[in-house]
Amino acid sequence: MKNIRAAMLCIVLALSALVSNSQESRIPLNEPDNNKPRLFSALPDKIPVTISNIDNLLSAPVGRNNQFRLSEDNTLQFAGEVISTASKYNNSIQTVVIRSDVFEGARLTITKVTHPDGRIRYSGRIISFTHGDLYELENQDGQLVLVKKNYYELVNE
Numbered sequence: 251m252k253n254i255r256a257a258m259l260c261i262v263l264a265l266s267a268l269v270s271n272s273q274e275s276r277i278p279l280n281e282p283d284n285n286k287p288r289l290f291s292a293l294p295d296k297i298p299v300t301i302s303n304i305d306n307l308l309s310a311p312v313g314r315n316n317q318f319r320l321s322e323d324n325t326l327q328f329a330g331e332v333i334s335t336a337s338k339y340n341n342s343i344q345t346v347v348i349r350s351d352v353f354e355g356a357r358l359t360i361t362k363v364t365h366p367d368g369r370i371r372y373s374g375r376i377i378s379f380t381h382g383d384l385y386e387l388e389n390q391d392g393q394l395v396l397v398k399k400n401y402y403e404l405v406n407e
Contacts, residue, residue: 282402286382297326297396308344328358355380
């Protein structure tokens with residue numbers, strides 16, 4: 251009698267394990283939406299940026315709403331409000347974030363890092379999470395350039 255009960259219990263457990271579907275085979279990742287609208291389609295693929303203009307951005311106070319020049323040839327003027335500034339470690343790291351008035355939902359973020367040996371490195375980007383393109387600040391042959399990229403080259407969802 252004990253053997254029959256144990257066998258029945260094993261059969262019931264095996265059947266319930268086969269019937270239950272507690273595991274989903276769906277991967278919880280979002281597929282890239284390559285149909286996002288382009289925000290910077292009217293602008294060139296590369297925009298040279300001058301260091302003096304970037305330094306002017308880094309010194310702007312929070313709340314300042316102005317038009318900021320990034321390039322000398324006025325290819326890109328970024329109009330917006332400074333929403334955040336930060337300065338850490340005796341000004342060796344400086345960051346500014348500007349919310350755009352012209353480019354819907356875009357934010358310009360620029361960071362300046364001064365290394366102990368005196369080298370200076372700039373990084374930054376203009377990005378909108380609802381659009382399919384962005385600009386990233388790169389150093390190309392000693393010149394700072396905003397390079398247009400696809401949103402999904404930088405962001406994985």
